[in-house]
Amino acid sequence: MKKIRTLIVDDEPLAREGVAAMLEGDHEIEVTGTCADGQAALAAIRSGRPDLVFLDVQMPKLNGLEVLSALRQEERPVVIFVTAYDKFAIQAFELCAVDYLLKPYRDARFAAALAKAKRQIAQARSDDMGQKVEQLLGYVQQMVRAGEKPTAVLVPEPGDRVVLKAGSDLHFIRTSDIIWVESQADFIKVHTTGAARLVRETLQNLQDRVDPARFLRIHRSSLVNLDHVKKVTPALYGDYTVLMSDDTKLRLSRKNRGKLKQLIASLSANDNG
Incomplete structure (x- = not known):
């Protein structure tokens, strides 16, 4: 120490x-x-x-x-x-x-x-560390999306994890472990295969830090990991219910038909792969 x-x-x-x-x-x-x-x-x-x-x-x-x-x-x-x-x-x-x-x-x-x-x-010290880690991971993700090879990177799997700051603690979470994320006022609640974590951050900010090919915003307050979607079923009034791997049921409204098509296409691609 x-x-x-x-x-x-x-x-x-x-x-x-x-x-x-x-x-x-x-x-x-x-x-x-x-x-x-x-x-x-x-x-x-x-x-x-x-x-x-x-x-x-x-x-x-x-x-x-x-x-x-x-x-x-x-x-x-x-x-x-x-x-x-x-x-x-x-x-x-x-x-x-x-x-x-x-x-x-x-x-x-x-x-x-x-x-x-x-x-x-x-x-x-925690704030300073968190800021440095965020800058590093942001740099890595930008390089990966641009198709460039990051230099002098200390993260073993670039873009495969995010850092969540809860209080004075830093939690390094693999994006594959994130099931879905909900927005709660000035906070987001990140539901993972382990514990759920309440973080003072906006949903948009987290969305910008994860792979857009794997995460989809199905509602203004819900971001889902496509790998954890079990099924999509019709609901009342033209809406849809999205069932997650933790058995949480999320709503996808009929006005988000474009998101529904994107979701179905992504799930079909995963099944074929």
Whole structure:
């Protein structure tokens, strides 16, 4: 597990030692350095790019608020402000501090602030990983559809899986395991041969990431994997019922006759193959 690179900034030596002592023994934390003033802290953050900074507010040269204000958004680490003056609290949170420790603080309060920072860092890493994986898979799928050979690709079967982000977790799902997908407000529910997963994503976005030869949008709220369609039967008022391999019955309205023809053609091709 990648450790959380941590910088301690305080003009009081005992305060720096105190924070370091409380972090000692935490196997998730790596203290990469300490600074005694704001100017040194600004340089250390820009050069070392720590994940977490315990930042005192009242310091010589630059105070903690000025340090954070001087950093660009992409340069800012997760910050826990530490100070004896609670009047800075509102401004600290406006500058995206994850928490605020008022000296003197108890061990339990320190632990709570640290746990909160760890959660935020884990979420940020997960988001970053998810974005990189999505870019990679999107690149692979574009190359495959264009008939080109992807270069330096680490995915064993290009286009054969999608990444679904549920909370802070990333789920790598083979498209062949997806039975059907339904839209639910701002979410989609992906029904697979294993568990169903609720994902904050649009149905159109997922449709754009799967093979159009294998997946068909039979309704504005339903996307089906053609390999998992068992049969299509007429229903009332000219509609049709599509029976999936998990025995779910989906509706295909008569106004989607073009989709019906496409569905029947695809199923016939699969049977002949």
